[in-house]
Amino acid sequence: MTQETDLDTVVRQRIKGLRQARGWSLDALAARCHLSPSSLSRIETGGRRIALDQLTVIARALGTTLDALVESADDDDVVIKPxxxxxxxxxxxxxxxxxxxxxxxxxxxxxxxxxxxxxxxxxxxxxxxxxxxxxxxxxxxxxxxxxxxxxxxxxxxxxxxxxxxxxxxxxxxxxxxxxxxxxxxxxxxxxxxxxxx
The missing domain is CATH 2.60.120.10 (Jelly Rolls)
Incomplete structure (x- = not known):
């Protein structure tokens, strides 16, 4: 898997995880993003490419930032060095x-x-x-x-x-x-x- 593909997977997992943490159905988040529930489902499962303008709207609806959704998932953000x-x-x-x-x-x-x-x-x-x-x-x-x-x-x-x-x-x-x-x-x-x- 390439680094870009790995990040794409992480972004999709973050979207789904944040939606579920808020107790929202696909329909509820889709309405907040002005997307169809089927489009949002394909975004979460990898069946559809995520366009930058969609990602911005989804991040805003989830109460986060675009930066937080796409930040790197390497070990530097896990290990705290003294x-x-x-x-x-x-x-x-x-x-x-x-x-x-x-x-x-x-x-x-x-x-x-x-x-x-x-x-x-x-x-x-x-x-x-x-x-x-x-x-x-x-x-x-x-x-x-x-x-x-x-x-x-x-x-x-x-x-x-x-x-x-x-x-x-x-x-x-x-x-x-x-x-x-x-x-x-x-x-x-x-x-x-x-x-x-």
């Missing part, structure tokens, strides 16, 4: 290659170097940050306050308060959800900046 900063003991996995439609970024962060008890360089940015501790204990600095967040606990705070976090008493793994400003402040290039912008 970004390591050995000097700071930080490994980051950014989950989802593209920012979600809601402007949020999700990342898993493993920190092996402990945070010193002394003052950290704390930063501020608009918005809110949220994280949950998967393992270990995180030391969260919020201005003059120090909050220990343990395995299974979560923290949410205004990022207009000077803040930084790191490991306490051993390695820590956290799952963070950052808005656009938080992503820009904390996820720089291939590393994570836990000590503020």
């Amino acid at each position: 970004h390591r900063d050995e000097s700071r003991g930080v490994t980051t996995w950014v989950l989802g290659g593209e920012r979600s439609p809601h402007g949020m970024t999700v990342a898993k962060i493993r920190i092996t170097e402990p945070v010193e008890a002394g003052p950290l360089r704390q930063g501020v940015h608009p918005g809110r940050d949220w994280f949950t501790v998967l393992s270990g204990t995180a030391r969260l600095h919020l201005g003059d306050r120090v909050v220990l967040v343990e395995t299974g606990q979560a923290a949410e705070f205004s990022t207009m308060v000077p803040h930084a976090f790191g490991a306490h008493g051993g390695p820590v793994e956290v799952l963070v959800i950052l808005d656009h400003d938080g992503e820009r402040a904390h996820l720089h290039a291939s590393t994570v900046d836990l000590t503020g912008p």
